[in-house]
Amino acid sequence: MFNLILFGPPGSGKGTQSEKLIAKYHLKHLSTGDLLRSEIAAKTALGLEAKQFMDKGSLVPDHVVIGMINDALDKNTDVAGFLFDGFPRTAVQAEELDKLLNEKNTCIDIMLALEVSEDELIKRLIKRGETSGRSDDTNEQIIIARIAEYHKKTASVADHYQKEKKVMMIKGEGSVEEIFNALCEKIDFIRKQNNC
Numbered sequence: 001m002f003n004l005i006l007f008g009p010p011g012s013g014k015g016t017q018s019e020k021l022i023a024k025y026h027l028k029h030l031s032t033g034d035l036l037r038s039e040i041a042a043k044t045a046l047g048l049e050a051k052q053f054m055d056k057g058s059l060v061p062d063h064v065v066i067g068m069i070n071d072a073l074d075k076n077t078d079v080a081g082f083l084f085d086g087f088p089r090t091a092v093q094a095e096e097l098d099k100l101l102n103e104k105n106t107c108i109d110i111m112l113a114l115e116v117s118e119d120e121l122i123k124r125l126i127k128r129g130e131t132s133g134r135s136d137d138t139n140e141q142i143i144i145a146r147i148a149e150y151h152k153k154t155a156s157v158a159d160h161y162q163k164e165k166k167v168m169m170i171k172g173e174g175s176v177e178e179i180f181n182a183l184c185e186k187i188d189f190i191r192k193q194n195n196c
Contacts, residue, residue: 002081008114011121091156114172
């Protein structure tokens with residue numbers, strides 16, 4: 001099983017690249033946002049617990065999110081691996097994820113981080129806002145705050161996996177194909193090393 005975390009600030013192209021990587025490597029996409037929505041829609045115990053926090057405007061606690069990821073891993077034992085998107089967001093979550101994967105005799109093989117300049121991110125998000133209808137993509141001040149929040153929170157996750165020499169930075173500027181090829185090159189290298 002091959003597991004990777006795809007990291008990048010808002011507007012870095014994670015969504016586009018995730019789709020291409022999932023198709024090429026037959027990975028199961030694990031997006032915590034999607035998991036939360038489907039658990040809430042299915043009215044599962046975890047979904048109802050998460051909804052209580054979300055209705056108050058609070059963050060869903062780590063144990064609830066980890067519980068949902070555990071369920072998703074158990075339901076998809078036949079996949080080639082997982083692409084984690086939007087999780088882990090903190091060092092504590094990274095440690096919890098590592099523990100959970102270890103219990104299932106697997107681990108995170110690589111964390112790929114898309115690097116894009118702040119000017120380029122702002123340009124992309126404002127352009128996306130013109131067509132997506134997402135109000136948080138139309139206000140430059142909100143965009144700058146989101147990028148700052150990403151860097152503040154996720155730096156600790158990169159540090160966590162850096163200790164295990166599992167972080168690879170990828171230039172997230174250029175054509176979609178160029179970025180995709182750079183990601184694939186790193187993945188193929190790691191898979192070869194790990195005999196995946």
